[in-house]
Amino acid sequence: MSCIKQDARPDRGLPGTDRSFNAFEGMQPRRPAATPVEARNGRRVKESAVPPQGVYLPNNNVLTPAMRSPEYVQMSNAAAITLGIMPGKMHRCGCTRCLNLLLTYPEGCRANCAYCGLARHREAERDYADRNFIRVDWPAVPMQQIVDIVARDGDQTPFHRMCISMITHPRSDADTVAVLKAWTAKIDPAAIPVSILSNPTTMERADVQRLKDLGADIFTVALDAATPELFDRTRGKGVQSPHKWQKYWEVLLDARDVFGPQKFGAHIIVGMGETEYEVLSLVQQLVDLGGHSHLFCFFPEQGSLMDHLPATPRDQWRRVQLARYLIDYAGVRVEQMRFDGEGRVEDYGLPLAELEDIVGQGIAFRTSGCPGKFRDDVSACDRPYGDSPPSNIASFPFQPDQKDLRKIRRQLRIPVVQG
Numbered sequence: 001m002s003c004i005k006q007d008a009r010p011d012r013g014l015p016g017t018d019r020s021f022n023a024f025e026g027m028q029p030r031r032p033a034a035t036p037v038e039a040r041n042g043r044r045v046k047e048s049a050v051p052p053q054g055v056y057l058p059n060n061n062v063l064t065p066a067m068r069s070p071e072y073v074q075m076s077n078a079a080a081i082t083l084g085i086m087p088g089k090m091h092r093c094g095c096t097r098c099l100n101l102l103l104t105y106p107e108g109c110r111a112n113c114a115y116c117g118l119a120r121h122r123e124a125e126r127d128y129a130d131r132n133f134i135r136v137d138w139p140a141v142p143m144q145q146i147v148d149i150v151a152r153d154g155d156q157t158p159f160h161r162m163c164i165s166m167i168t169h170p171r172s173d174a175d176t177v178a179v180l181k182a183w184t185a186k187i188d189p190a191a192i193p194v195s196i197l198s199n200p201t202t203m204e205r206a207d208v209q210r211l212k213d214l215g216a217d218i219f220t221v222a223l224d225a226a227t228p229e230l231f232d233r234t235r236g237k238g239v240q241s242p243h244k245w246q247k248y249w250e251v252l253l254d255a256r257d258v259f260g261p262q263k264f265g266a267h268i269i270v271g272m273g274e275t276e277y278e279v280l281s282l283v284q285q286l287v288d289l290g291g292h293s294h295l296f297c298f299f300p301e302q303g304s305l306m307d308h309l310p311a312t313p314r315d316q317w318r319r320v321q322l323a324r325y326l327i328d329y330a331g332v333r334v335e336q337m338r339f340d341g342e343g344r345v346e347d348y349g350l351p352l353a354e355l356e357d358i359v360g361q362g363i364a365f366r367t368s369g370c371p372g373k374f375r376d377d378v379s380a381c382d383r384p385y386g387d388s389p390p391s392n393i394a395s396f397p398f399q400p401d402q403k404d405l406r407k408i409r410r411q412l413r414i415p416v417v418q419g
């Protein structure tokens, strides 16, 4: 099988002239506007000091209560429905298998990542607990209430995993420890393993070790951007945000040492301006280190600094999803694949029959993340419709059926894969 090594950034098409991928030049975030002093640092919420009463459902028409971790955490709509604290149904999903918890403070996240609905620049527009994040609202719930429900449900719990998502805040490290302790005080982490979605900017190796010692199972780093250049543009100096690519890698390598093989990984958003070759080279690098990659399809989050930009074209996304699955779970290496002059996958490095078999299984197109209890390559973290609307699913939060697979094959637009 031929292979083409690509050392230099290949020529890239501009959006509009070639919509089969999101080119670097066309994915520039807006500049963040200045926030009025009276809206900074959660001042509105702190000064009104409305005491929270039980579960808070995001509502931009009422005064947001002053809620703080570790007493309060936010959770996705899907988790709140599955936990039974919020009514609702999800399109084609009975429940979610991962209880995603997000630390919360009136001051919110102090970073300004361009693609993120939680970013600091939204202070003037929307209080932290009311902001949309990965396309959905995040109700705030007392941590003790969550622990009591999951402990009460015991073996009957629908959850295969719990995840604590840190944000950039001075209290984030200590409160992640407090939330983890509150969980393990009543719930056996061997029964429901815990993942940490870390914030490397505020962490040292000792923090990573502490979380492992307290019973965390998997440690992930949200690199999000696939290259240092994109990282700086979307999470660093480019948007007045504090994150640094080098620091994220330091903590990622600490996680490899502390948590060990298969127990660490990185989140990567596909379609923010990197080439397919670049993102798949990163996927390979993570596998070579002993870890995994968890992919997200770029979606222009409402209110974010990238909300004017196009979502990742489905053919680009499907190619990367499929190639990443082959690298992570089928032993194919990026060097066996062939890329065109724009860095797009042309050949997956597998005979047609084997490729068709993997496409037909459909698992490659499911949401990727930390594993649940079904099988290693099926994520507990299914994030229903976190990166697309249900009408044009990017990451399938369930097993794609034959109709879905016909659509996926059309989206892949590769002659070798027949429906």
Ligand code: SF4
Binding pocket: 109, 110, 111, 112, 113, 116, 117, 118, 119, 120, 166, 167, 168
């Ligand atoms: S650090 Fe995380 S939560 Fe904060 S703005 Fe960046 S992506 Fe969003």
